[in-house]
Amino acid sequence: NAGVMQNPRHLVRRRGQEARLRCSPMKGHSHVYWYRQLPEEGLKFMVYLQKENIIDESGMPKERFSAEFPKEGPSILRIQQVVRGDSAAYFCASSSQGSNQPQHFGDGTRLSIL
C-alpha cells in the first residue's frame, strides 16, 4: 500500500499524559500536513512540514503541541499533558510539491482522552 500511513488508528490517553501520532507520507512525497477534525467541525489545518523543516505552524496551539519530520522516519505530532479538549481525529496528508497540489490523506488517528 503506497498511501499515507498513520498509526496508531486509535489512541486512548489519560489527562496529563503524552500522545504521539505518527505519519508516513506517500512514497516520493516530501511535504506533510497535519489537520484536526472535531465532531461536527471541518478539518482544521495545524502544521506544514518538509524534511527537517517546519514551513508553517500557524494552526497549531502554541503550548503542548509540537511536530517534526526528521530526515529519516515518519512525521510525529506530539501532544504533551493532554486535556479532554484534545479528543479529536488527527489526519495527516502528504503531497509531492507544495502549494496548489492535491494532498492525499491517511485514515487518521482517533485520540480519546479519559
Added chain:
Amino acid sequence: EDQVTQSPEALRLQEGESSSLNCSYTVSGLRGLFWYRQDPGKGPEFLFTLYSAGEEKEKERLKATLTKKESFLHITAPKPEDSATYLCAVGGSQGNLIFGKGTKLSVKP
C-alpha cells in the same frame, strides 16, 4: 480571511435522482479548489482539483465546475455507494488547505 462555505449541510436523494452540491469561497487569490469524499472512519479521498473559472472535471457520476465565487459538484443518477460526506477546500497562502464543513449525502435505493 479565506473562507469556504458548503451547502446544503445534508442532502437525501433517491437512487437515480440527480442533484448538485455547492461550495462558495472567498480567497485573496485562488490557489486551487479541491473536492474530497470522506467515508465514516476514513480519511478524505481526493476527487478533483480546479484552478480557473470555467474549468470542469468529471469522474464517473461526478462532475465538478468552477466560477469566480463558487464550485458545484454535480451528481448524476447517484447510487447508494455514492453516500458519503463531500468536502470542498481551497488552497491557503502557506500551502495548507482551508476546508468547508462538508455536505453529507445519503442516497437511498
